[in-house]
Amino acid sequence: MAHAIPQEKLPKLRELEEFLRIAITHGDCAVALETVAKIQTLFGTERRHHRLLKNKLWAFEACLDNNDLTFAESGLSGIMQLSQKDTRIYIEAAS
Secondary structure (H helix, E strand, C coil), X not given: CCCCCCHHHXXXXXXXXXXXXXXXXXCCHXXXXXXXXXXXXXXXXXXXXXXXXXXXXXXXHHHHHCCCHHHHHHHHHHHHXXXXXXXXXXXXXXX
C-alpha cells in the first residue's frame, strides 16, 4: 500500500509536476524524463506509489508522442510490472 507523501516534500513535488506538465506540453521528452528522475528521488525506495507511476506514465507517453518508441515501450512495460492489474495506471500503460 502506498504511504502518504511527507508534507515537507509536497511543495517540491508539486513544483516538479508542473515542470513535467510544461515539458510534456512542449514535447520535450528528455526534459520530461529528467524531471521524472528528480520526482523519483522524492519517493526514496517506494517505486510503486501511484503518484510516481502517474508521472512516469505521462513522461513515457510523451516519449511515445515523440516517436521514441523503444524507450517508451520499455518504460510503459516497467509501469505495468510495478502497478496492479486492476488500476487505471496499468490499463493506460497497457493501451
